[in-house]
Amino acid sequence: MKLVSAIIKPFKLDDAREALSEIGVQGITVTEVKGFGRQKGHTELYRGAEYVVDFLPKVKIEIAVADDLLDQVIEALSKSAQTGKIGDGKIFVFSLEQAIRIRTGETGDEAL
Amino acid sequence: MEAIIEVKYAIDTFYFLVCGALVMWMAAGFTMLEAGMVRAKNTTEILTKNISLYSIACVMYLLMGYGIMYPGDGASNTFWPGIHGILGDGDNSAADVLASGGDVYYSGLSDFFFQVVFVATAMSIVSGAVAERMKLWAFLAFCVVMTGFIYPMQGFWNWGGGFLTADGGVGYVDFAGSGTVHLAGAAAALAGVILLGARKGKYGPNGQINPITGANMPLATLGTFILWLGWFGFNGGSELKLSDVGEANAVAKVFVNTNAAAAGGVIAALLTARLMFGKADLTMVLNGALAGLVAITAQPLDPSPIMATLIGAIGGVLVVFSILGLDKMKIDDPVGAISVHGVVGIWGVMAVIISNADATFMGQLTGVGVIFGWVFVSSLITWAIIKAVMGIRVTEEEEYQGLDITDCGLEAYPEFTGARGHN
DSSP states (O other): OEEEEEEEOGGGHHHHHHHHHHTTOOOOEEEEEEEOSTTOOEEEEETTEEEEEOSEEEEEEEEEEOGGGHHHHHHHHHHHTOOSSTTOEEEEEEEOOOOBOTTTOOBGGGGO | OHHHHHHHHHHHHHHHHHHHHHHHHHHHHHHHHHHHHSOGGGHHHHHHHHHHHHHHHHHHIIIIIHHHHOOGGGOSSSSOOOOOOSOOOOOOOHHHHHHTTTSSOSOHHHHHHHHHHHHHHHHHHHHHHTTTTBOHHHHHHHHHHIIIIIHHHHHHHHHSSOTTSTTTTSOOOOSSOIIIIIIHHHHHHHHHHHHHOOOTTSBOGGGOBOOOOOSOHHHHHHHHHHHHHHHHHHHHHTTOOOSSHHHHHHHHHHHHHHHHHHHHHHHHHHHHHHHHHSSOOHHHHHHHHHHHHHHHHTOSSSSOHHHHHHHHHHHHHHHHHHHHHHHHTTOOOTTOHIIIIIIHHHHHHHHHHHHOTTOOHHHHHHHHHHHHHHHHHHHHHHHHHHHHHHOSBOOHHHHHHOHIIIIISOOSSHHHHTTTSOO
16 A cells, blocks of 8 residues: 655645546545745735745645555646646655554555 | 704704714724734734723723813913813703804714814824734823823814914914824824834844734725725814805815825825835735825815825825835834824825915924924823833733733634634
């Protein structure tokens, strides 16, 4: 099993969710996050003084998937969240040791 | 004829009261403007402060302020009005009104009501400038002195028969109070801010200016619109009379000019900000509206509507430069009150000479000097005494936490910040 953690542009969340549903992903967890990458922050203006907003709002999607679905998930995320402009985000993949469905006690792929 | 005199008395009194109610509503405008321009953690405190200062102003003016400002024949001389005690409930009898042949044309208590909401306006100006770092109770203590004594003294000099009037020798002309209300409020605010210091983090080393952004732009905009509406009472009511063709036309002109000046102020501030910063800076635009209103307040009757627009527009340009200039001098004013009401208030007073032949350059300048000098010095002394007795500034930790929790024990948006622990 793998845990995919993707940081994407917030306005791409709906596209990403649809693309993941289409390939059979059963559940995702979404968090509003802030951060910076090579895009860096941007400047804003208040009462004549500019200031730098260091951290931009992004959305983090976490998906636990069976190993055989991993490539499709990465492809779905890469396509659906891409604008081609700086700041599109990144996808991280972790090994997932165990998953347990709390309601039934199922474990492993069955719990996903 | 007698019935007409009575009806005119009723109409003029009614007009006066409605205008007073509009000015009362300006307290809501200031409250919303300030609530929008401070950080979320200081919202409850600024709301508490505004409704409290309004109420203290009402009580202090009733107890002693009105007697000082309008002593009638009881003034000791044109400098010292004397202390004349609590407002009574006496008013004009029908016989007196009829005997005057129409010279007595509104209720005495309606005059008190119209005046008391003006002193509250002056005090509201102070509130925004010292926001986010002053102790609530120190501010309210100052409010007692300002509304009971400092404001009424210079009000007497201008409107109560004191030495600033033509009869008194100076010939200062200030229709609705660019100087007596707005400059006075700003002078008290400046004295407070100087003793108080800037908000922590506002000014960095090497002259760096760090913006501290307001929490709620819709509230700040709503507050500005409320003030704009209330100003029709402020200037329109200062005509004091409605009930004949000449007076009705004058009132209409005051309304038109007041509105035009605010619009001019907005457009001028909008363009100035766009040219200087490359962006349409909303809070500067809001200050531009108020600057236009303050600028026309000393003389909303005499200028033509297009002249009123220009007077407002100059106020709108001035306010942007003034806000930038005060920041360079490290005078931290979160809402721009000192610029809007002080710097533009002076412009409003001086602009009277453009359209009113009775006003002289020296007379207006003397008025500005006397009002600013008196209010600034007496406020500085008052703030200094309060500082020595109870302190005026919260601790650094309290400032970081926000005054909502430290002074009021209540956050304005508990669900939003998660303070209630269930979201």
